[in-house]
Amino acid sequence: MINVELKGGVVKEFENGVTPAEIAKSIGMGLYKSVCAARVDNEVKDLRTPLDRDCKLELLTFDDPDGKHAFWHSASHVLAQAVKRLYPNAKCAIGPAIENGFYYDFDVEKPFSNEDLQKIKAEMKKIVKSGLEIERFELPADEAVAKLTEMNEPYKVELASEHSGKGENISFYKQGEFTDLCAGPHLMSVAPIKAVELTNCTGAYWRGDADKAQLCRVYGIAFPKASMLEEYLKMMEEARKRDHNKIGRELGFFTTVDYIGQGLPILLPKGARVIQLLQRFVEDTEQKLGWLLTKTPFMAKSDLYKISGHWDHYKDGMFILGDPDAEDEGELYALRPMTCPFQYQAYLNEQRSYRDLPLRYNETSTLFRNEASGEMHGLIRVRQFTISEGHLMCTPEQLEDEFKSCVELATYMLKTLGLYEDVSYRFSQWDPNDREKYIGTQEEWDEVQGMMGKILDHLEIPYKIGIGEAAFYGPKLDIQIKNVFGKEDTLITIQIDPMIAEKFGMEYVDRDGVKKHPFIIHRTSIGCYERTLALLIEKYAGAFPLWLAPTQVKLLAVADRHLDYVYDVKKKLEAEGMRVEVDGRSEKIGYKIRQAQLEKVPYMFIIGDKDIEAGTVSVRHRKEGDLGAMKLEEFVAMAKEEIDTKQIK
């Protein structure tokens, strides 16, 4: 007998070898039917795992993230089963659960059309209705490979073969006629997968390698109840309404033009205004913190990039001016994809001593990157962008404090913008198995990654590790954020570079009179203005905080005879430094209010006879509605407070 501690600390006795599924059943059929997976001593296990010692057991339902995971993973198997029934020649690759749902990759002659997906969905529903039990079994690796070979599943054979020789058994899950190589965990049957939607079908490379076969990836989502699916789909629709690429265009923040080219957006007055406000804020803040502004050229001869290593490691990503196949490469110029090697020249301008360090250079820097044509996305991925760039040269002793101050600056920016709660952290490391991509030796990387890891731990930053995500010259702390589609991008990056100073001969004379190479921190404080603008548009659905709003107050006259007073108010507000617009059209007040609301202007003044008589303005807030009449000075004081403290409302 073993003692199993259940929810709420209740300890029950069970026979040795009991499974979580059996325990769930003993508690009640309701629980048994809804349980998806088990957490045994904080480890997620399949419900069929025999328990052979005292332990703590949590029975995970769909409400638990790991429960959801198992649920979706089983749904992906149902998807594969349906595909195999309808398209017996399809070869199965992998089909995991993801953050929101699941996908399965298939090798098929022709990618699935929307009609195909409908058919597949219908077949999935049939499978679910049949309520097939899901069984688990294990085979030794060589037998597993033999079985999968017989099943004519080459991708599965490849996966199983990697495990042969390890001496471990390989697990399979089987439901009806469908068997899949899989580590699990899975549901006990397909029955609970009541509501399914196949959301998308796209291409995806086998093992994420662009040189390998391209497969057909079907994305889906599933829930135990139809109402949950409806709710989810509605939520996604709402999220898409915030898509910066849609409302950013509608609200006049930016546009694109076919004959200018991909990834080259036109920032319209509103978008340009927000970026200007952000930029002034960033530059002023950085200056106060001891950063020295530089302005360096947008292009340089190839020689510069050869020293920095960009020519070898980043050439494909650069816009090169001239014929790259020309004999004399010295005459080639390239637009800068990064600011680093330019700003280093400022450092190199004088002989440096340890007394000069840390030396902090910042720049509002426009960069050009020849991104592959399929990569562009609204303002988030573009070919020309402007970044709050900075490079900081310091001694090893200063590294931790300086790194910390860079993180603090980024945090301050994120908090001010209201994005702090929305980001996650990634410690981006090199991939030792992909040496081509990096400079430096194993020892150098181990050392600098060790240092960075220690600093991050001291800062108590909750990061995940990204292997192969480092820059070619050093590891990064990437501050990640998701767009409305759930796609993650880097908003801010702070990097430690122990290698490039040497390449450029950047030195300082230390206390002991010896010349040494400084550490360089590459960092951005607010990221790229275009991308940050995009995420702010999505965050606020276009309704910017007052301090960033392109137009802060819209003045609406009730009737034309009030316009003189209105323009007088405008003048006074502008004298206070506020951004004001007048809607002088001969429309009804309701119409003009509606327009201003749709434009998401923070404050509207409704001005009519009553206001002129009383010498007031009637204030309306876009969210709070009618705030009543007040003296202009009263409003200005209130608005200034809101602006100065950068309130978000």
Next chain:
RNA sequence: GCUGAUGUGGCGCAGCCGGUAGCGCAACUGAUUCGUAAUCAGUAGGUCAGGGGUUCAAAUCCCCUCAUCAGCUCCA
């Protein structure tokens, strides 16, 4: 770059199996001067992303290019 989808007046859409473009909103003009999310009437605007081809005839069929979207790969 790859897979798939899309590209019709400023925006959102119609235009089925080919016979030379419609609607709503916006814009403009006129009337209305009306206090917190849409006043009424009228006018103008597109050759259908661009180029080539098939055809007596193409927005509608075919090819190429460009751009947009989702995903992959890549990346701030």
